[in-house]
Amino acid sequence: MVVRRSNFVSICLLALAVAIALTEYVMYSPSIIPEVLDEDLFTKDSGVIDAPEEQYSVPKDLASSESERDDADTTEKVDTQIGATPIPHADAAPELPFSESKEHTVVIKSGDTLGSVLSGLGFGKTEVYQASSALSKIFNLRNLKVGQEVIVKGERGADGDLILLGLEIRPDYRFRIVVEKKGESFTARKVDVPVKSVIRNISGTMDPASIHYSLKQCGVQGKVASEAVRVLNQVVNLRDAKRPIDFEFLCEYFYDNDGHMVSTPGLLYVSVLHNGRIVRLYKFKDKDNTCEYVDSNGMILSTIARTGSMLARPLSSMKVTSGFGLRIHPISGRLKGHTGIDLSARVGTPIRAAASGVIVRASNYFGYGKYVKIKHTETVSTAYGHMSRIAVRSGQQVYQGQIIGYTGDTGYSNGPHLHYEVLRNGRPVNPLAFVKYEPHKLSGSKLTRFNRFKSNVNLQIVGLTQSSGKVVSRSKKYS
Numbered sequence: 431m432v433v434r435r436s437n438f439v440s441i442c443l444l445a446l447a448v449a450i451a452l453t454e455y456v457m458y459s460p461s462i463i464p465e466v467l468d469e470d471l472f473t474k475d476s477g478v479i480d481a482p483e484e485q486y487s488v489p490k491d492l493a494s495s496e497s498e499r500d501d502a503d504t505t506e507k508v509d510t511q512i513g514a515t516p517i518p519h520a521d522a523a524p525e526l527p528f529s530e531s532k533e534h535t536v537v538i539k540s541g542d543t544l545g546s547v548l549s550g551l552g553f554g555k556t557e558v559y560q561a562s563s564a565l566s567k568i569f570n571l572r573n574l575k576v577g578q579e580v581i582v583k584g585e586r587g588a589d590g591d592l593i594l595l596g597l598e599i600r601p602d603y604r605f606r607i608v609v610e611k612k613g614e615s616f617t618a619r620k621v622d623v624p625v626k627s628v629i630r631n632i633s634g635t636m637d638p639a640s641i642h643y644s645l646k647q648c649g650v651q652g653k654v655a656s657e658a659v660r661v662l663n664q665v666v667n668l669r670d671a672k673r674p675i676d677f678e679f680l681c682e683y684f685y686d687n688d689g690h691m692v693s694t695p696g697l698l699y700v701s702v703l704h705n706g707r708i709v710r711l712y713k714f715k716d717k718d719n720t721c722e723y724v725d726s727n728g729m730i731l732s733t734i735a736r737t738g739s740m741l742a743r744p745l746s747s748m749k750v751t752s753g754f755g756l757r758i759h760p761i762s763g764r765l766k767g768h769t770g771i772d773l774s775a776r777v778g779t780p781i782r783a784a785a786s787g788v789i790v791r792a793s794n795y796f797g798y799g800k801y802v803k804i805k806h807t808e809t810v811s812t813a814y815g816h817m818s819r820i821a822v823r824s825g826q827q828v829y830q831g832q833i834i835g836y837t838g839d840t841g842y843s844n845g846p847h848l849h850y851e852v853l854r855n856g857r858p859v860n861p862l863a864f865v866k867y868e869p870h871k872l873s874g875s876k877l878t879r880f881n882r883f884k885s886n887v888n889l890q891i892v893g894l895t896q897s898s899g900k901v902v903s904r905s906k907k908y909s
Contacts, residue, residue: 532585532595538578544571548594551582557594557616564616565609569601603684603692625692626685629890633678636702638671645677651695654681658700661711661723663830664731664786666704667742676703680891699887712887714872714880724880728872742784742830744814744850745837749774751847754860760844769858770813770851775837777818777846784812784852786829789822798849799841802834811856815849816841 536547544565548558562571583595596616600606604625609618634648645655658679662668668675680699686692701710710726723731752760752772759766787806795801798815802822805811818838822828839846852861872880 532583534582534584536580536582538574538576538580540576542574542576544574544580547580548582548597551584552592553584553594554592561594561597561609561611561616564618565597565599565607568618568620569599569607573601574599603686623692624687626687628683628685629698630681630683630695631678631891632681633676633892635674635676636668637674638669641668650679653694654679654697657697660786660829661731662700662702662709663832665711665725666702666707666709667831668702668704669782669831670743670746671704673705677701678891680887699891701891712880712884714883716876716879724872726884728877728880730870730872742782744781744784744812745773745775745779745848747773747775750862754858754862761842770815770849771861773848773850775846775848777836777838779837779848780833781814781817781835781837781848782831783828783834784830785810787811787827789824789826789828789834792820792822792824792826794840797842799843800835800838801841804828804834809855811853812861813849813851813853815851816843816847818846 534551536551538547544562545558548561549555565571578599578601581598583597584592585595587593594611596608596610598606598608600623603623605620605622607618607620609616632648632650634644636644636648641659642652642655645658646652650658658677659668678699678701679697682696682698683691684693684695696713698713699711701708711723711731712726713721714724715721725731750771751774752768754768754771756765757768758764781802783804785804785806787804789802790805790811791801791803793801795815798813800817800820801813801815802817802820803811803813814835816838817835817840820835822832822834828834837846837848850861851858853859871877
């Protein structure tokens, strides 16, 4: 009986707990959303339920445009707040030349002509032709160089068409050419550019084994160094110096009003102390604009080179193994005239030009093998045979002491050597007994003008001298 009572009490308590749970579930559970409210009516960001479309009186397309405008305004406000730069529209037209400024600078490229440049900017054919014709009266249009700047002046008319007002080029550091439109035609004129000349003295020491590098280390520019070496090698062999060579150059630099260098420096004077001998050369420009290098005595360099200095050694060692004239040919065994001398040397020994001149042949030449011939003057030439390798080409200008090839054993040869010839009026002469020519000297009014020029140069040089076997510099002016 007791057991049955306890079971009944348990059942009652369980039923009471279930009733309480159901009551709490009904009271505190969320409201059920009607099925007519579709999920798409909710705004994802705010969770606010939109009203049905029937409640709006604004057309759908107008509503969408207003929505886009609101989005754009919001974006613009955000960009303004964070300092962002608005991104230009992808379809925005590029800025056209002469829309903001009346000048436009064009750099000439390979294949360009003045006409193609102006037409490419959008100018009419008539204006391009008239401007080009005006310019051609002063300047040869074929002389336009790659990299040349052309300043084009123009403007846009009321209808947007381009109107050419003129152009400007500067073909030389000394002047510029201006083309201007006057009325319906164009005119061209040359305008001188103010240029300031500055004379600079450069001195130092050059190493015979690396002349150009030494000059560069002393601040001598490449073209000036090449010119100085070329003229000096016509009177001395710089490479056979027994000690470092002291030098002094006088150069003229040109600057515009803004301080920019407008041309390559010009060499006015060169001086070296070579094996105890001082050599001075002046670059004299006569009133007819011809330039000549002249020594301190008025002797012209181009004629000085025709003297014994022309026979500078083609090889460092002049060991003669076969002389000039009749001999027993080493290969045929017959008595035959020898047109030059044979100099013994190992294969690959550098061969240097005996004097400055122009290469007239650089190729294989019958029994001479690899052969080079240099024309020095109208009457004097030298030739080099049996080379292993040629280092120059036909038509090339070479200076005295320049390497033109290397010794070898090509052609009809019985061993490595150099065949060296000197020809006068086309006929071979003995290189070891070459006749010296007397150099030409300035005379008359030309000599007077040179002496005046030399005095002005001497006022700006220090000069080189020799004392007790040591090289020193002093401020004494040479006359």
